[in-house]
Amino acid sequence: MSPLEIGIIGMGNVGSGVAKILTNQADMLTRRAGRPIHLRKATVRDLSRDRGVTLPDGVLTMDVNEVIDDPEISVVVQLIGGIEPAREIMLHCLNAGKNVVTANKALLCEHSDEIFAAARENNCCVAYEAAVAGGIPIIDVVGESLASNQLLSIEAILNGTSNFILTEMFNRDASYDEILHEAQQLGYAEADPTFDIDGTDAAQKLVLLTHLAWGTRVSLEDFPRRGIDTLELADLKYAGELGYKVKLLATSRLTDDRLEMHVQPTLIKTDRPLANIDGAFNAVSLMGDAVGRTWYCGPGAGQMPTASAVVSDIVDMALGRTALTFPHLEIWRAGSEHEVVPREEITSRFYLRFQVEDRPHVFADIADILGQHDISLASIIQHESPELDEAKEGECSIVPLVVMTHRTQLGKLLAADKALSELDALREPRIRLLVAD
Numbered sequence: 001m002s003p004l005e006i007g008i009i010g011m012g013n014v015g016s017g018v019a020k021i022l023t024n025q026a027d028m029l030t031r032r033a034g035r036p037i038h039l040r041k042a043t044v045r046d047l048s049r050d051r052g053v054t055l056p057d058g059v060l061t062m063d064v065n066e067v068i069d070d071p072e073i074s075v076v077v078q079l080i081g082g083i084e085p086a087r088e089i090m091l092h093c094l095n096a097g098k099n100v101v102t103a104n105k106a107l108l109c110e111h112s113d114e115i116f117a118a119a120r121e122n123n124c125c126v127a128y129e130a131a132v133a134g135g136i137p138i139i140d141v142v143g144e145s146l147a148s149n150q151l152l153s154i155e156a157i158l159n160g161t162s163n164f165i166l167t168e169m170f171n172r173d174a175s176y177d178e179i180l181h182e183a184q185q186l187g188y189a190e191a192d193p194t195f196d197i198d199g200t201d202a203a204q205k206l207v208l209l210t211h212l213a214w215g216t217r218v219s220l221e222d223f224p225r226r227g228i229d230t231l232e233l234a235d236l237k238y239a240g241e242l243g244y245k246v247k248l249l250a251t252s253r254l255t256d257d258r259l260e261m262h263v264q265p266t267l268i269k270t271d272r273p274l275a276n277i278d279g280a281f282n283a284v285s286l287m288g289d290a291v292g293r294t295w296y297c298g299p300g301a302g303q304m305p306t307a308s309a310v311v312s313d314i315v316d317m318a319l320g321r322t323a324l325t326f327p328h329l330e331i332w333r334a335g336s337e338h339e340v341v342p343r344e345e346i347t348s349r350f351y352l353r354f355q356v357e358d359r360p361h362v363f364a365d366i367a368d369i370l371g372q373h374d375i376s377l378a379s380i381i382q383h384e385s386p387e388l389d390e391a392k393e394g395e396c397s398i399v400p401l402v403v404m405t406h407r408t409q410l411g412k413l414l415a416a417d418k419a420l421s422e423l424d425a426l427r428e429p430r431i432r433l434l435v436a437d
C-alpha cells in the first residue's frame, strides 16, 4: 500500500523521539498500521543542531510551508510548544485538510473549541494522547475505553516534576529549593519551571480530561489551582505523622450533577495507590459507575514516553481509528454539560498548620473561631517547642500547631481564616491543604 506521509512541525525533544521510533521500528509499524509510515518533512528553526537521529537529506527544513503545502502529507505532527505560532500553524494544517497529532496541552486547553471546529469543518481529526500524562494512554481510556460508564471522578497526579520534588523532599528531608535545583540539573524540570510547579500544567491537563469525560469545557479561571511552590518540608512530615502523603492532585468530581474541580497539594492516605506514586511518574484514578475504581500509572513526560503516545496516534490515524471517534466526540457528550462548583462550596477535610505563640489559651482561641464557623476538628498535633529552654524571659517561643478538620466547605474556612488573622498569637504562614480520603 502507499505510505502514510508524515510531516513533523517542531523536531525538538519529543519530535526527535517520534523520528527515532518511526525510523527504528519501521517494519513493526508497517505491519501494525497496514502500510508504511514515512517521515517526509520535519521543521526546525536551526538546521545545524544535532537531533540525535539520522534523517535522509532533504527531510529537515526551516520552512513550515513545506509541510502545510505538501499535498502528499496527510498527517502533521505538531510539536511546537506554547500558543503562537502553534495555534496558527495548526489551523493552517487543518484548513489544508491534514489530520493533526499533537502533544501541546497548553494550546488545546485554551483553544480546543476553535481547533476542533476547524477539524470538523475540514473533515479532519485531532489526536492528542501525548498531551496528557505522556506515556499513559489516558485519553484513549477516558474518551473510548470507558464509554460504557458515567465517570464519577478523576483524581490524578499529572505533573512529574512536582511529584519528583515532593518525593525527594520527603525522602531526603530536603528543602523545596534544593530539590528544584537538582530537578533542573537532571532535566526533570525546565529552566523556567513555573507552569510545572505552580499547578498550571496539571490544570491544563485536567481541563482536557474533564472535557473528554463530561463534555464540559472549563477554563483555567473556573477552578482553584495551587502548586507545590509554597510547600514546606514540615508539612510533608506532619502529613506523614498523620498517615498521609502530600501529592499535587488534580481532581474533577461529579457531585449533585455539578463538577467539583481543583488542582491542589493534597494529603492522601498512605494506603491508597495514588499516595505511593513516587518520582517523576504520573498516575490517574478514575471512578466509573459500572466499572468502579480503576488506576493507570506510568511515565508522564520525557522524550520516548511522549513520543510513544504520538506514534500510537499516528498508527490510529493510519487505521482510521481516530476518524471513527474524533468527529463524534462532541455529539456523544452533547447535553451532558455540568456547572463547575464555586470555589467557596468545595467540600473536603482540610489540613491546617498554624505557627502560634506557645502560651495558654491560644489553641482554645483557634478552636473557638473554627467552631464559630461550623468547622469541627478531627485531630491535632502539637509538638514541644525545641526553643522552649532558650526562650528569653517574657518572650514566647513559636510552635507549629497542626489541625485536621472534619468535612467542611472551603468558604467557611476562608471566613474563619479572616477572623484567625486577627489573633495576636498567630504568626505567618498559615498553611491550608486539602485532604482526599
Ligand SMILES: NC(=O)c1ccc[n+]([C@@H]2O[C@H](COP(=O)([O-])OP(=O)(O)OC[C@H]3O[C@@H](n4cnc5c(N)ncnc54)[C@H](OP(=O)(O)O)[C@@H]3O)[C@@H](O)[C@H]2O)c1
Residues within 6 Å of the ligand: 009, 010, 011, 012, 013, 014, 015, 043, 044, 045, 046, 047, 049, 064, 079, 080, 081, 082, 085, 103, 104, 105, 106, 130, 131, 134, 300, 301, 302, 303, 306
Ligand atoms: N518534553 C516532554 O516531555 C513533553 C511531554 C508532554 C508534552 N510535551 C509537549 O510537546 C510539545 C513539544 O515539546 P518539546 O519538549 O519537544 O519542545 P522543544 O524541545 O522545545 O521542541 C520544540 C520544537 O519546535 C521548534 N520550533 C519552535 N518554534 C518554532 C517555530 N516558530 N517554527 C518552527 N519550529 C519551531 C523548535 O525548533 P529548534 O529545535 O530548531 O529550536 C523545536 O524543534 C510541547 O507542546 C510540550 O508541552 C512535551
